[in-house]
Amino acid sequence: MKREFYKDLENKYKEVSLLYEIMGILHWDRSTVMPESSVVGRTDQLTNLYVLSHKMLKDKKIYNCIKQSEKIKKLNIWEKKNLKLIKKEFIINNSLDKKLLEKISLATSKCEMQWRISKENNDFKSIIPYLEEVIKLRKIEAKIKSKVLKCSLYDALLNDHEDGLSSKKIDKIFDQLILFLPKFLEEVLDFQKKNKKIIPIKDKIEIQKQEKLGRLLMQKIGFDFSYGRLDVSMHPFCGGAYKDSRITTRYNEKNFIESLMGVLHETGHALYNLGLPEKWKYQPVGDALGTVVHESQSLFMEMQICRSFEFLKFASPFMRKVFNKKGKQWEANNLYNIYTLVKPSFIRVDADEVTYPLHVIIRYKIEKDLIEGNIKVKEIPNVWNMYMNDFLNIKPKNNKEGCLQDIHWFDGTFGYFPTYTLGAIYASQLFSKIKKELPNLNIQIANGKFNHLINWLRSNVHSKGSLSNSEDLVKKVTGEELNIEYFKKHLINRYLN
Amino acid sequence: MKREFYKDLENKYKEVSLLYEIMGILHWDRSTVMPESSVVGRTDQLTNLYVLSHKMLKDKKIYNCIKQSEKIKKLNIWEKKNLKLIKKEFIINNSLDKKLLEKISLATSKCEMQWRISKENNDFKSIIPYLEEVIKLRKIEAKIKSKVLKCSLYDALLNDHEDGLSSKKIDKIFDQLILFLPKFLEEVLDFQKKNKKIIPIKDKIEIQKQEKLGRLLMQKIGFDFSYGRLDVSMHPFCGGAYKDSRITTRYNEKNFIESLMGVLHETGHALYNLGLPEKWKYQPVGDALGTVVHESQSLFMEMQICRSFEFLKFASPFMRKVFNKKGKQWEANNLYNIYTLVKPSFIRVDADEVTYPLHVIIRYKIEKDLIEGNIKVKEIPNVWNMYMNDFLNIKPKNNKEGCLQDIHWFDGTFGYFPTYTLGAIYASQLFSKIKKELPNLNIQIANGKFNHLINWLRSNVHSKGSLSNSEDLVKKVTGEELNIEYFKKHLINRYLN
Numbered sequence: 002m003k004r005e006f007y008k009d010l011e012n013k014y015k016e017v018s019l020l021y022e023i024m025g026i027l028h029w030d031r032s033t034v035m036p037e038s039s040v041v042g043r044t045d046q047l048t049n050l051y052v053l054s055h056k057m058l059k060d061k062k063i064y065n066c067i068k069q070s071e072k073i074k075k076l077n078i079w080e081k082k083n084l085k086l087i088k089k090e091f092i093i094n095n096s097l098d099k100k101l102l103e104k105i106s107l108a109t110s111k112c113e114m115q116w117r118i119s120k121e122n123n124d125f126k127s128i129i130p131y132l133e134e135v136i137k138l139r140k141i142e143a144k145i146k147s148k149v150l151k152c153s154l155y156d157a158l159l160n161d162h163e164d165g166l167s168s169k170k171i172d173k174i175f176d177q178l179i180l181f182l183p184k185f186l187e188e189v190l191d192f193q194k195k196n197k198k199i200i201p202i203k204d205k206i207e208i209q210k211q212e213k214l215g216r217l218l219m220q221k222i223g224f225d226f227s228y229g230r231l232d233v234s235m236h237p238f239c240g241g242a243y244k245d246s247r248i249t250t251r252y253n254e255k256n257f258i259e260s261l262m263g264v265l266h267e268t269g270h271a272l273y274n275l276g277l278p279e280k281w282k283y284q285p286v287g288d289a290l291g292t293v294v295h296e297s298q299s300l301f302m303e304m305q306i307c308r309s310f311e312f313l314k315f316a317s318p319f320m321r322k323v324f325n326k327k328g329k330q331w332e333a334n335n336l337y338n339i340y341t342l343v344k345p346s347f348i349r350v351d352a353d354e355v356t357y358p359l360h361v362i363i364r365y366k367i368e369k370d371l372i373e374g375n376i377k378v379k380e381i382p383n384v385w386n387m388y389m390n391d392f393l394n395i396k397p398k399n400n401k402e403g404c405l406q407d408i409h410w411f412d413g414t415f416g417y418f419p420t421y422t423l424g425a426i427y428a429s430q431l432f433s434k435i436k437k438e439l440p441n442l443n444i445q446i447a448n449g450k451f452n453h454l455i456n457w458l459r460s461n462v463h464s465k466g467s468l469s470n471s472e473d474l475v476k477k478v479t480g481e482e483l484n485i486e487y488f489k490k491h492l493i494n495r496y497l498n
Numbered sequence: 499m500k501r502e503f504y505k506d507l508e509n510k511y512k513e514v515s516l517l518y519e520i521m522g523i524l525h526w527d528r529s530t531v532m533p534e535s536s537v538v539g540r541t542d543q544l545t546n547l548y549v550l551s552h553k554m555l556k557d558k559k560i561y562n563c564i565k566q567s568e569k570i571k572k573l574n575i576w577e578k579k580n581l582k583l584i585k586k587e588f589i590i591n592n593s594l595d596k597k598l599l600e601k602i603s604l605a606t607s608k609c610e611m612q613w614r615i616s617k618e619n620n621d622f623k624s625i626i627p628y629l630e631e632v633i634k635l636r637k638i639e640a641k642i643k644s645k646v647l648k649c650s651l652y653d654a655l656l657n658d659h660e661d662g663l664s665s666k667k668i669d670k671i672f673d674q675l676i677l678f679l680p681k682f683l684e685e686v687l688d689f690q691k692k693n694k695k696i697i698p699i700k701d702k703i704e705i706q707k708q709e710k711l712g713r714l715l716m717q718k719i720g721f722d723f724s725y726g727r728l729d730v731s732m733h734p735f736c737g738g739a740y741k742d743s744r745i746t747t748r749y750n751e752k753n754f755i756e757s758l759m760g761v762l763h764e765t766g767h768a769l770y771n772l773g774l775p776e777k778w779k780y781q782p783v784g785d786a787l788g789t790v791v792h793e794s795q796s797l798f799m800e801m802q803i804c805r806s807f808e809f810l811k812f813a814s815p816f817m818r819k820v821f822n823k824k825g826k827q828w829e830a831n832n833l834y835n836i837y838t839l840v841k842p843s844f845i846r847v848d849a850d851e852v853t854y855p856l857h858v859i860i861r862y863k864i865e866k867d868l869i870e871g872n873i874k875v876k877e878i879p880n881v882w883n884m885y886m887n888d889f890l891n892i893k894p895k896n897n898k899e900g901c902l903q904d905i906h907w908f909d910g911t912f913g914y915f916p917t918y919t920l921g922a923i924y925a926s927q928l929f930s931k932i933k934k935e936l937p938n939l940n941i942q943i944a945n946g947k948f949n950h951l952i953n954w955l956r957s958n959v960h961s962k963g964s965l966s967n968s969e970d971l972v973k974k975v976t977g978e979e980l981n982i983e984y985f986k987k988h989l990i991n992r993y994l995n
Contacts, residue, residue, distance in 0.1 A: 019546040022539065023520060026527060034531065038724040039742035042519065045780075046739070049516040053550075227535040242543070245536035283542075 006069035007080060011284060013063055014087055018283040020054045022242040029247045032234040048106060055102060058094040067091060079286050082468055086285035089164075096145050105142060108134045109413035116411035123401040125382055128411065133378050135413050136371055143372060155372045159416035163291030163423075165470050168369055171419045174426065175362050177485050182359055183392055185489075189343045189355055189496045199338045200330040206257040214257075214323045215250065215264040218316060222302070223455040224268050228275055236408070237263045239270035239299070243282050246271040257324075258339060259351065262303055269302025270295060272455065276463025287466045292417060294471045296424025297431065298462065304354055304425065305432040305491070306454070310337045311447040341495060345393040347402040355492060356393060358425065363388040364407070364418040372415055423483075427475060430487040431462070434479040503566035504577060508781060510560055511584055515780040517551045519739040526744045529731040545603060552599060555591040564588060576783050579965055583782035586661075593642050602635045606910030613908035620898040622879055625908065630875050632910050633868055640869060652869045655913035660788030660920075662967050665866055668916045671923065672859050674982050680889055682986075683852055686840045686993045696835045697827040703754040711754075711820045712747065712761040715813060719799070720952040721765050725772055733905070734760045736767035736796070740779050743768040754821075755836060756848065759800055766799030767792060769952065773960025784963040789914060791968045793921025794928065795959065801851055801922065802929040802988070803951070807834045808944040838992060842890040844899040852989060853890060855922065860885040861904070861915040869912055923980060924972060926988040928959070931976040 024047060031043050057063075067088050070076070076084065112131035119128040139158065146157035152167065159166045216231055229241065234249035241247035248267035252260050273289055281287025289295055306312055314333035321331045329335060343353045349360040367384055370376040376384060385404040390396050397403035409417055436442055439453050446454070461478045475483050521544060528540050554560075564585050567573070573581065609628035616625040636655065643654035649664065656663045713728055726738065731746035738744035745764035749757050770786055778784025786792055803809055811830040818828050826832060840850045846857040864881055867873040873881060882901040887893050894900035906914055933939055936950050943951070958975045972980050 016546060016550065019543050023524065023543050023547070026524065026543075027520065030523060030527065034727065036723060036725050036727055036742060038722075039726075039739070042739055042741050046516050046520050046523075049513060050520070053513065225535075226533060228533050229536075230531065230533055242536070242539055244539050245533060 003073045006066045010066035015283040017054045017057045025242045029240045033232045083286035105138045113412040120405045123399045125400045155369045163293045205254045208252040211257045239267040246274045265307040266299045266303035269299035273298040276459045278466045292420040293423045297427035300425045301428035308340045315449045358422040359392040361422040426488040429491040433487045500570045503563045507563035512780040514551045514554045522739045526737045530729045580783035605631045610909040617902045620896045622897045652866045660790045702751045705749040708754045736764040743771045762804040763796045763800035766796035770795040773956045775963045789917040790920045794924035797922045798925035805837045808940045811944045812946045855919040856889040858919040923985045927984040930984045
């Protein structure tokens with residue numbers, strides 16, 4: 002009898018989960034194909050689903066199902082974890098009230114709109130009151146959540162993106178990076194100067210051809226276009242719904258280099274989504290782990306696999322064929338040098354693998370201090386430029402290439418930035434393990450054989466859904482805790498050899 | 499105080515209405531851009547929204563709001579009508595149970611899938627059990643609705659598409675058509691033989707160019723692409739959401755003729771949707787009237803306007819320019835002869851304006867008899883072929899070009915067919931009125947000036963939403979009841995002159 006309560010809970014959650022799926026499609030639509038003026042209606046639609054799912058999750062019937070399910074002894078580990086995750090969502094939703102959520106939604110969308118103008122005009126002053134309002138409201142939310150989760154304000158927001166993540170854990174890792182990276186960067190720049198010869202590729206490449214190459218390589222790696230799409234949007238992302246994984250990129254005729262890696266990065270995300278356990282679809286236990294593991298999958302694909310010499314050896318003939326090009330600059334060696342060029346620069350999304358974590362650390366430090374109340378919004382530009390100078394030894398000319406560059410804070414997102422770098426570290430640790438289990442992996446990649454690799458990721462990561470948290474996952478898969486040494490080793494191997 | 503109940507009712511309905519809006523986008527997505535294998539998840543999403551909206555409409559709180567609102571004396575006419583429409587939806591939803599709806603959803607989707615195979619194989623026998631199941635379930639639904647609506651079984655299904663429509667009203671009109679059309683058709687064929695000289699256009703036209711022309715003419719007529727799209731799907735339709743009107747077409751390189759008119763037909767639908775009263779968005783009173791008026795708007799645009807000599811005079815230079823063509827066959831005269839060619843044929847969607855109603859009448863007679871239990875599924879082919887012979891004097895070689903051609907019955911739709919022809923009649927009556935109010939309309943059309951026409955439609959039809967029913971609307975706008983004489987006159991003018 003009691004078991005029915007659990008089944009009922011699953012069914013009730015499925016109803017909410019399907020609303021999330023639909024939101025995924027509506028978000029994709031908004032960013033890719035929606036007529037521009039239809040944004041008013043789309044906001045109504047999304048707000049409606051958001052409020053509705055919040056209401057459904059708060060329902061007393063769910064609470065009753067949770068209570069009754071907790072008494073069942075015969076739940077298997079998936080069901081137990083599922084119950085735990087639903088309970089957490091229930092408790093958090095119950096602590097938040099609809100009006101606060103609506104206020105946040107309004108303030109963030111106002112702030113984001115103003116940000117586009119302020120960034121365009123390189124005018125930080127104009128954004129200050131908007132960002133202050135966003136931070137004020139998100140702090141109220143954080144305070145409520147921090148009580149439920151028994152953690153600090155900032156950690157409560159981290160929890161939106163990664164279950165159980167704390168700034169204590171992040172600090173431990175980032176401190177090691179701060180000790181290592183700036184000095185390492187100098188060595189790499191020095192090494193590069195002596196050893197790296199690049200024939201630059203200045204060819205204009207038609208967008209159609211870039212797209213063709215992207216699709217081709219996605220397919221070669223294992224992306225199934227009967228379950229997904231590749232499109233264009235202002236900011237690349239991976240979205241859609243379960244078994245309907247839609248990635249986007251943006252093209253630049255004068256620079257195909259970054260757009261291609263963007264596609265392969267998002268392919269990593271998409272393969273994760275498509276590999277989630279079908280048996281647990283529409284349940285939180287069947288969902289992807291937080292953004293740390295998600296970024297680990299995209300960075301794994303982009304950084305570990307696709308920027309490797311072996312991959313570029315495999316890909317270069319396709320580039321030459323699709324782009325109809327020849328010459329030494331299109332050979333794997335030169336492509337590899339291009340794709341592993343290190344150069345401190347202002348814009349995070351254009352940063353190389355070595356300097357990227359430093360961009361992230363700067364943002365992490367600032368956003369934590371903003372939420373914990375240690376710095377004020379108006380102080381951001383100075384703090385930003387100080388860190389840029391300290392870590393990267395460069396100073397932004399203006400805020401447009403400084404603290405106004407990213408959308409995150411202005412659309413209300415806090416606690417996301419550190420997951421990029423944690424993901425990169427996970428990726429290198431996973432890769433080190435895979436190489437032991439698949440000793441011929443490098444040869445396989447050079448020959449365009451990705452099936453063993455993808456199968457390994459599927460069975461060790463993707464198919465596990467949210468059964469373990471990310472810490473346990475890395476322990477189960479690699480036999481040890483998250484260890485930054487793998488990341489360092491990877492960087493040393495790639496950039497000082 | 500009581501007024502708040504009405505406002506509350508509006509808010510509650512808005513929540514449901516936004517789910518309909520979302521379904522519109524998800525349907526569009528499924529037919530145009532969705533990866534093929536993602537259909538499983540999409541079915542889950544749509545079923546979820548369907549069941550959810552049904553549940554929300556049945557809610558007791560809605561009933562209370564309706565009861566309280568009915569006591570308010572100060573509702574304006576829009577509010578009164580809105581209350582009435584919500585009440586009707588509430589009553590119908592309350593009479594239906596979720597399990598029946600789910601059964602119907604399952605049976606129709608099974609039947610539709612089988613239909614694709616049966617049609618492909620020209621095998622009527624294989625579809626019989628599926629269609630029998632669909633009809634059985636829809637009859638159960640019709641029986642429930644017929645009690646609520648106090649009408650016959652078939653009329654209950656008609657009501658899905660047009661509030662207050664009855665087979666008695668349809669019979670009256672269709673009987674007149676049956677008396678008129680077959681004889682008229684003979685005359686037209688005879689007249690054509692003597693008077694119509696056509697230089698056939700056999701040029702292959704690239705799809706890209708056809709699309710370019712379609713977009714151009716849509717814009718010229720008044721379609722605003724910042725609130726809509728034009729895409730490709732297997733079956734042309736107009737969908738999307740309010741202020742996000744998305745039409746589709748299909749292209750044939752060997753025959754641009756029909757695809758262009760398809761685009762203009764759907765543009766008529768889209769202009770109606772985009773012209774609905776913004777003040778009443780997300781309320782039933784602000785919604786489009788049933789399919790009769792919807793078809794009247796599309797057929798108005800396609801038949802009355804775009805197949806006219808004046809329109810083709812305006813459009814032919816654009817055709818020549820976009821297609822890069824010249825010669826006599828591209829002159830307005832010849833295009834007009836092509837676009838008004840009458841020829842009895844088997845396929846409804848390819849039929850001309852004169853024979854189209856006969857195709858509709860055949861389907862109307864058969865579906866009414868199926869629902870009222872006067873004929874059996876297995877008898878359909880014989881009855882179909884008999885009618886085709888009687889009305890059009892041709893006999894289908896097989897069921898693929900006979901009773902298996904349309905999707906409607908096999909996806910569970912009954913009561914839709916007659917609205918096509920009622921729409922055509924409305925369109926001709928409206929057009930006759932417009933010509934009186936805008937005496938220079940023909941000159942305007944020939945010069946590509948559509949703003950007066952569109953404004954007339956906006957203020958007389960589109961902006962009225964569902965304030966009146968379609969019968970009252972035609973009376974208000976034209977000063978008389980629906981009168982088939984306008985349609986006959988239009989046909990005589992166009993095809994015997």
